[in-house]
Amino acid sequence: MRRLAAALLLLLCPTLVHALPVTTAAGNPTIVVGIIATLGGAGAMAGQDSVDGFTTALRQMGGRFANQEVRVVVVDDRGSPDTAIQVTRRLLEREKVDFVLTAVSQPSLAAIIKPLLDSRVFVINLDAGPPSLLGPDCNPSLFQMGVSPDAINEAAGLFFAAEKYRKLVVVGPDAPATNAAVAAIRRNWTGDIVDVLRVKGGALTFAPEVARLRELAPDAVYTVLTGGMGVAFVRDYSTAGLKSDIPLVGPWTAFERPMLPGLADHGLDILNIAPWSPDLDTPLNKRMVTDFELEYGRPATSWVAQGYDAALLLESTMKFTSGRTTDREAVRHGVRRAEFSPVQGSFRFDTNHGPSINLYLRRVIRDAKGRLTEELRTVLVKDWHGREVAQCPMRWAEDLTQPGGKPGSAPAQPPKPPKAPPPSAKPPKKPVQ
Structure with a gap:
């Protein structure tokens, strides 16, 4: 090449x-x-x-x-x-x-x-x-x-709020990342996280977790499992028939396009939150x-x-x-x-040199060639801002027009909470035929 x-x-x-x-x-x-x-x-x-x-x-x-x-x-x-x-x-x-x-x-x-x-x-x-x-x-x-993972998880909270979900289960590794995901979701969603299922590293079968999810019957499941564990969980979740009844949502890192072939049809209709989508027009x-x-x-x-x-x-x-x-x-x-x-x-x-970006809701579909890919559903957050902006001492003006000009003194303002997308953006809970 x-x-x-x-x-x-x-x-x-x-x-x-x-x-x-x-x-x-x-x-x-x-x-x-x-x-x-x-x-x-x-x-x-x-x-x-x-x-x-x-x-x-x-x-x-x-x-x-x-x-x-x-x-x-x-x-x-x-x-x-x-x-x-x-x-x-x-x-x-x-x-x-x-x-x-x-x-x-x-x-x-x-x-x-x-x-x-x-x-x-x-x-x-x-x-x-x-x-x-x-x-x-x-x-x-x-x-x-x-x-950051926080950005994705905060956007997930906005999605759950817009969908008016009341009960959620989070599935993740037995690691601090799962605690951080729960905390970020709760910043924008006031529903009940009825359980957090923590999985030991290297697990490739999820019968106990699937049984627990069936028992709890939440409005949605949010998974932060990635890699081989993430693929195995999705396959078990789908095989158990839960996918058609309980929406499965996760961060883009678990459902990026190279991971999709390993999911096969089990990955169809799974929702994920990402900073980009291949079909952005x-x-x-x-x-x-x-x-x-x-x-x-x-x-x-x-x-x-x-x-x-x-x-x-x-x-x-x-x-x-x-x-x-x-x-x-x-x-x-x-x-x-x-x-x-x-x-x-x-x-x-932003003034802390962190990114201000859009965050998107995507759904796994098949393209015209029959390959699994991502479909843009809606913009969940426009111009997301990190909470760390107010903690950074740097201040500079945004209207610098001349090379070599001196930084301005405009203070960085703490970001305002982004608005949730309208409920009309709700994706189907059951697979689209």
């Missing part, structure tokens, strides 16, 4: 380097973008999709941002914080990077964020980061594009979806969309600075402005 042969330098491991030539005209310096991603082990699917989404957008732009050659250096943390430290150190020592994109786990990000910020490079995190980095530990050089999203599948032979995902939008963000930044990366204030203002049309439908940065 074709790759961005003129602009991509891929480090598959800390010791193996595959260099691809870059030509740079005199007086037209190269913009260097480092990407630290998980390309092997747990998290590899998200990391690879983020890299390939970025590369797809860059290829469509001819390998340039604002007519400047772009050189991309990708390093693989292999899902290990220790390896993340090693490859980050090598990246900073060997390359004069202007931007670093991260698509790694929270433990890896926690291990590398200090050396990255100490190097004065601009960091754009494509995955969900620790909430503190958007609150009291926010930083003028750190930007977050990835949506914009010309650029259609182009991304088509070009990505032609190039890589697999469907685009929300991770692909995040990587793609990151390239659009950097291109808009370089347009703002006329291609200059040496004026840090101008670059920072350019990133903050985020003047681009995202394939995710909506995007801007």
